[in-house]
Amino acid sequence: MTRIKWALIGVLIVLFGCDHHQPGIMQASFVMKPQPRVEALLAKMTLEEKVGQMAQVTLDVVTQGPNAYESDEPLKLNIDLVREAILTHKVGSILNTANNRARPLEKWHEVIGQIQQVAVRESRLGIPVIYGIDAIHGATYTSEATFFPQQIGLAATWNRDLVRKCAAIAAYETRASAIPWNFSPVLDLGRDPRFPRMWETFGEDVMLASEMGVQMVKGYQGEDVSAPGQVAATLKHFLGYSVPASGKDRTPVHISEVELRERHLPAFKAAVDAGAKSVMINSGLINGTPVHANKALLTDLLKKELGFTGVVVTDWKDIDNLHFRDRVAATRKEAVKIAVNAGIDMAMIPYDFDFCKDLVALVREGEVPMSRIDDAVTRILTLKYDLGLFDQPTPRGDYEDFGSEETVATARKAAGESITLLKNQGLLPLSRGVKVLVTGPNAHTMRALNGGWSYSWQGEKVEEFANEYQTILEAIKAQAGEELVTFEPGVTYVESGKYWEEEAADFRAVLDAASNSDVVVLCLGENSYTEKPGDLHDLSLSQNQVRLTRALATTGKPIVLVLNEGRPRLISEIEPDVDAVVQTYLPGNYGGEALAQVLFGELNPSGKLPYTYPMFANTLVTYDHKPSEEQDKMEGVYDYESDFAVQYPFGHGLSYTSFAYKDLTLSDDQLDTDEELTVSVTVTNVGDRAGKEVVQLFIADAYASLSPDVKRLRGFEKISLEPGQSKTVRFSIHARQLAFVGKDLRWTVEKGTYEVQISNLKKQFELSDSYKWQEVDPVL
Template sequence: MTDVTATPPTQQRPWLDATLPVEERIDLLMTEMTLAEKVGQTHQVANIDPEADAGEIAAGRISSSLYASGPTGGNERDEGVLVGNIDAAQRHAVEGSRLGIPLLFGRDVIHGHRTVAPIPLGIAASFDPDVAEEIGEVAAREAVVDGVAWTFTPMVDISEEPRWGRVAESLGETPVLSGRLAASLVRGFQGDDPSDPDRLAACAKHFVGYGLAAGGRDYDTVSVGENTLRNLHLRPFRSAVDAGVLTVMAAFNDVDGIPMHAHEHLVREVLKGEWGFDGVVVADWNGIGQIVFQGVAADKREAAALAIRAGVDLDMVSGAYLEHLEGLVESGEVDLALVDDAVRRVLRLKFRLGLFERPYAARPGASNAPTSGSRAVALRAARAAHVLVKNDGVLPLGDAAGRVLLSGPFVDDGDALLGTWVLDGRGEEVVTPGAALRERLGDRVTVADGRFPDVTLMQARAADTSVLLLGEHRSRSGEAQSVVDIGLPPGQLELVRAVAAFGKPLVAVVYTGRPLDLTELLDLADAVLVVWHPGVEAGTALADVLLGDAEPHGRLPMTFPLSTGHIPTSTHQRPTGRLIRAEVDHEEGRYIDALTYPRLPFGFGLSYTTVDYGAPGLSSPTMTTDGSTTLTVTVTNTGGRPCREVVQLYFRDPVAQVTRPLVELTDWALVDLEPGQAREVTFDVQAEQTAYAGPDLTTRVDEGEIVLLTGPDVARLQPVSVTITSPKASS
């Protein structure tokens, strides 16, 4: 953003004095604003036109614009963002309006801008907060070149519903993983100072419960109590707020009959009041207008009144605020203080971003094309996202692999490898698997797109090892992309069966935006890699892992159910009066036609070596409700290759005032191990990590036994117990 060159001096507009505190600048500006100008600051349009909208901008009737291809822009391309248009529109606001309030421009920069990283679910598979922060930083640095000052990510909706297409945008099924990675993304996008010209505002979405959409059907209703919301779904939002996220987006769904865009208790009382969030709550696309469709408002006038009372500050594209807020205030139906609160928050955001000092976006000569540095970040992330879920000794591919067939629709389709919600990445900038393996293996590899299965079978017969690239096209996941069957797309398993029948080594690489039913594939293939949609370095990362130049160290951030009929299956499971134990699932399971427990549980992932876990120990068998203990576990690389182990820490609360999960992730550590190396891993366990919302919805830490469990995934854990006591009892 370039500096202002044609604005009145601060004597005429004292709020332009950057030496004053932000709140004082807001006071000075709001004192001068008319009600109509205040209402204008609550109105966001889509794809602002600097010519057609010039009059509205100059009149102060537009506050913000997002650039999007439509309401479900995740899989719809547009013409991109034109900096010239942004600055032309901005000039009308800064130099042509009475008060000179700059516009705020937003765009969905979800997992990269030009340098596209893995989808968020793939980022979550890394379990690496540093990777998440680097991705956010690179994305911000590239997006600001195009004039973007605000992005609508991270998505922290918790879901155990893989039929829902938007799990691709999520950061996993557990609140600790999602919350910690969300905080890292916020730091990456916003930095220490969001007014830095290379940073932009982040947005935690969708507040709240969107991941519970009935049947995995996008936009559907949600039935959930506040206790479950507080103990599960609200937690990653709180992590993002604590990390300083500047904006939060309301969810499309209702919660027990109250649309979130009209939910005064959760938005105004909990988010803004209880948590002290002082940023902007923005509507989702036409979210305020959709209150009418949800049946709690007769028209947009009533919808506007409900939304402003609930605490939604900025109306995305519905026009309800612009059309009706002024009249609602003048009639006394809406308190002016509610509008003032919304306007103050919007202005605070603009001041925090430095828009009053640097409203213009143009950076002559600047480029945001992928660089060696940005590609290095994307490659690190893509490698870290690779999850090896089966390996019968086939991987890594060495000389014994002989002639290799690399076949499937993803071999040279760069665009398909980018994943959902990529608006500015370019397929031609993707390193494809075909290109990477041709470079590494030369004449040893046959690369084919698999269009004709009969040809693929002939090629597989001629090869010594087959590597099949399977899974979903990127357009099968994302917004409005729900499915009723989480199996592989039609025809793929039939091909795998035929290739497997040759009895030669078979490697399956699965590209996906959701957990899939891989049950039969695990039986047929000798090795299976889940790689999500990896982004611009997809091919390089795959070649590195297949050939052993990099170790697979991703872990599953969501449970992979045995089948569609097993949904929901996740770590959200709470104890019942007749609990099924894994060891007797084959005899006492709840299904008469299938086992219950998944083969691919949360946190699961293999490496090219073996790691042994010792029994966990504690520095003290007790801790007070405000105290801590140290858990120690020794992990040993017993194989011949280095690895990065994701050492996971869970806990179980056997007796509480509400039923709690059977096990709950509370921490993890990334541990690098050389062959034969043993390392002692320590966790500082705070009693407050076991806190939960009780029947009265207040947060509490109970006295009594807590079982701490460590291991490589949720299904292979070793326990040790600690007793929580009152501070008085220990004194």
Template sequence: MISITKSILLVSLFAYTTTAILNDQHAYGTLNYEDYDRPGPIDQDILDMIQQMSIPEKIGQMTQINQDLVLGTDGKLNRTAVENYAQNYYVGSYLNQLASDGDNYDSKDYAKIIEEIQEITLGVNSTFKIPIIYGLDHIHGAHYVANKPLLATIFPHGINIAASFNPELAYESASITARDTRAAGVQWTFAPVLDIPVSKQWPRVYENFGEDPHLSSILGAASIRGYQGKYKSDRTKVAACMKHFIAYGAPWSGQDRDSTVVSDRTIQDYFVPGFQAAIDAGVATAMESYIDINGEPVVASNKYLQKLLRDKMGFEGMLVTDWQEIENLHIKHRVAATHKEAVRMAISDTSIDMSMVPQDVIFFDSMMELVKEGRVSIDRIDASVARLLQLKKDVGLLETDGWKGNKELQAMVGNENDIKVSLDAARESLTLLKNHENVLPLNPEIIKRVLVVGPTANNLAHLSGGWTIDWQGPTQDHWHGKIDDGQFYEKGIHIVKGMQSSAPEGVHVEYMTGFDIDGLDENMAQVIEAAKDFDALVVCVGEHVYSELPGNIHDIKLPQGQIDHVAQLANKTEIPLITVLLEGRPRVLETIHDNSDAILLAYLPGPWGGQAIAEVLFGQTNPSGKLPYTYPKYAGDVNLNYWRPVSDVWDPLYEFGHGLSYSTFDYGNITLAGKNNLQQETLPSLSAGSDQTEISVQITNNSPFDGKETVLMFVHQPFRVITPPAKLLKAFKKVFIPAGQTETVRFTLNAELFQYTGIDDTLTIDDGPIKIMIGDQEFDFNVTK
């Protein structure tokens, strides 16, 4: 198992955000940034290569095409096609899952096919024999590397890692993903996903680390360290890719790829921090986003892709477009009258290095014409090719046989230690939203027979969601919700199986469907009749399996049929009803909330999540997850975030950071450098610059259960020039506290925690009173510029 004893070094305040990431803001120690590689100046040998390459060879390096242009539906490589793209277009990159007719390839198959592409590419006449770089969307494990017997370990999605508030899990899952990806002959993953999902209707909520910029920053940096490490010499590592730059998670309509309408101040204070942390952590590549911002397509934006990303934020790595985005300037965004003009806008006006074309060679042809016409300069092309070739050198592709798969790594795919990491991540992410009269954990002295009901209880697909084995997840027919668990090759445990295997002695668990994922009745009359012989109901509800555009919805309520059937079960039975939610985004529950004695939010915990859920229900695992987003009460509140302006209407179902435990944690004795706030005669002051102090709080576990508690430190300035947010997370630590014991948690404070983008779009700190909030404790200060 790839593991760490220490987690990430949290960087100092970066120049274009209000999020302070300080050295001691979590409980997992530090690792020095110098232990990790990062992109930087271009090596001289790369510059020398560029001077000798022809223009078509350079443009070819900037071209990325999809695997289906060279891979037949029978799964066989079309060698003639590969040779054509290499000989005539010098294609520098391929992407996407290698699959045919629903059959998937393991790491050995991947390596074999990619090596064949490499051999053909290297065999054509060119100035230099430059291998292609292959990219995959491995966002929660090497989930495209799938086949019996070497199914790569699939992890919980990003939203689960966020709910765990555990950077070590982000690091370890990314490290394993990197190793399994590299085993397949792939050197590049399009991860982590660092959008801030403002819209809860957006179908990509689950890929991200939640709505808070500080949390996303910490977990994003930890993931990048896991993926990359010393990627310039360590051949178990891959290049990471921060995406999608920028403001992708706030579509005004809630629909994927629709326009974003957002202020520059919001971009700077809430969307930039996670990407800045990624850059500071050394991320090797970046991907721009599908959207336009206030009508300006990001893919053609000098403002965002040059001035912000490169000049202000200091990104020196390679920048790739998202799928077909340059062509979208013509066919979707409608700002370019021709495809050639779209290419000119994207290349001349921005710092894009590679076009994910991906279904043809129109980018190459347009670029050749633009160079001949003098509308794109050779110097501009050379700048991109330098970054591309440096990336290939850094990941080892220019070394002898550096493009081949590694048999030793292939032998490690899917090992038991990796599965344990996935299971631990699921355990720590599960979030107990409601527990009326402590109905959970189920008491085996009282609860002898448990009936499990619902469409998400007996399959692995609903545990894992989209981007799992296939783009749209493991479904035979996405639109009708037919699940294909066979693609997991029994590598996982669904909820029913987990409960049956984890049930205490003398406890019997049975399953009946009841209703389907659309809420349509299947056998509810029989379920209600059978429930008379049981002591508790566990009802598992949730969403279809989806990813990106196919996941668009117009109403964030759960299907009405699901809501009605839970009501029917509650009204026609007299036994405890526990609802388990499997969903990629928070779906409005309506009466499910009141009709449930307990609610466990599992998000998308991966194929081993059924075991984790069972352990929580039976009390073998104490839940410790916290909400990484605001859970809305009403369908209209799709853009409700906890960092809203303090003047906004606020009526969520549950706030960011909510999450119950079987333990009782009491907060007390909050002190500043040994002084108790309640005994202060004058408020202490923090001044901008080097002035900093330490605040501590004691947390006592007043219960018979050992437990983990995530300690959240929020800050608030009651009055300032720009309407302040109600509060902002600036630090967190997850600590294990044995029953009856007390732990002291310490955080470092400075005035920069209250920095924000002011009226003139520059960073500012307003003088005045401030509050530090930890649990139910508060500490008052004054802050000065």
């Protein structure tokens, strides 16, 4: 197809209002055509130099220390090992920190400066190294950096502009650390609360994840990714990583292609269309095939169908896993062959250089075509050029805005807007002068406020770096007055071989303190974790925490339950015993401060749940479920406890003021396939204080050829209203936004009746015709 024809189709898509979060037309070929300067450099490279560019090792490999897994302290490079990696094995990328520990800016400048000195000045072709890091809620391995809420908390803000600003600051402080490549954002959907990385997602909804993912990419990369304050974004983990059958990390996913394309692909496509520079691959298996070995997903779908022209990088040691764990390759060498031929461009090895030796041999043996190597290296070199590394491999400028007042204000704002008030029986906000008992294992810890990937992989080193910030206890003391606040933990976290366990103290001290207090602030949830160490067998809160809550309930004192957790732990057995429930998620270093402001009314909560909060372990359903999940609503059908029972619904969140919705209006009651429908509603703050409200638009298809979801989010807008103020919010809906993936795997819009819902208001319209688009081949 000619470029002109593709261009015309692109124009038509824009004119007809195809949302960027919806899959569109299949794009260009997966084989990269090098730009002239990349082509010229590629022509000079030996096979060994090309393969080296595809290799990525961890920092511990090139430092002084006893082995490749640990480094001496104070940290210092071993220049001989740096030369071995870069000059002998031609390695083109290094990642991670050393000893699983954050470093100050000066140390990052020293270490990466020395690495680039060898790469640029001593190697034959002077190709700079590209350094990558997991800076997922700020520059998380830089000790002085500004930390924002984790992604699940950012999703709870429902504030696009704020999310983009947080990402831009994270990019600035990461690039200030001499690191140009960020392994973020996570675009997996958080649809299963058992999954230990749910908090790294933007929640369960396709549209919310797509919108927020695009904002993160734009914030990280800016208008010009080579600019001093920008970094390359990495979309992870392609594809379907977050819904394993067991709920445990890196375990098999069983999924239909309809589900894969309809739920899990759109956020990645939206971010690819937004210009994301790299993609990291799912560490698990889909329908028995490891994704790192799946050419249909990595080449046919990602590179060919989505037209992705960036770098495809493995996750940690995942080529080896094809041999050692998944047993689809008889040897490590065969694993390299399978992964590279499937479409992997760069291998996160991360500890040795066997990948380089094996891949060189595979090319010479004819097992991996040279065209595959050239395509991978073209992508890698293009990324390095795009980042400006050939011109300036180390930081430019003084980065005087690092940790500035504006930066801190943004982090505070994000923490405040993420906090979600789930229940309030008139207890909150607390009055000044009340005597407060603060208790629970999450009351006096910065580690739990930040979560994993904070100064260290599991967040276990947070307390070493975050002493200047306020825990929940310290923040409440600052708000209420130290003399009015008593602290008895009741339950504490202790270090163990599993990173953390709990220890329960005698509850008598807690109950005595409660008897002398007016209100109890009970801080429960989880300690920090991520990946495999976060796997669990029981989604309920721990028995220690449940017993503490029940003991406090016997005192008759009003209880505020503060949840500080990465996923929704079940609280149904204790929720009736508390008067208010506040969800903080993982709000970062300013979370304690923001929570205290909410508790005492200095800040009006505006967060909304980005997931469905489950009530029972066997009712882990999402809001966009099928009608068969609600059979209790159907006449003549027995219930048998199969009803859709949740603790709190998706999108739920209370305020200290009240909002009234009226005048839901549709521009027409008929919609043609080439038209847009304008939906408007008027929202009024009918309370006595200013507040922020998230206006959420849902649309339901009455009948479809595949059982339709009961509703789907199709628009949202966060607005601010003074007392008595009204605003009219408008949404434009194109027919394509009503689409679903049909049995033929094509996006399909079917004529019929659709229902619009905003708050408790509903209206219907008719779609006049049906149509399909996007010819695809199955990939599963």
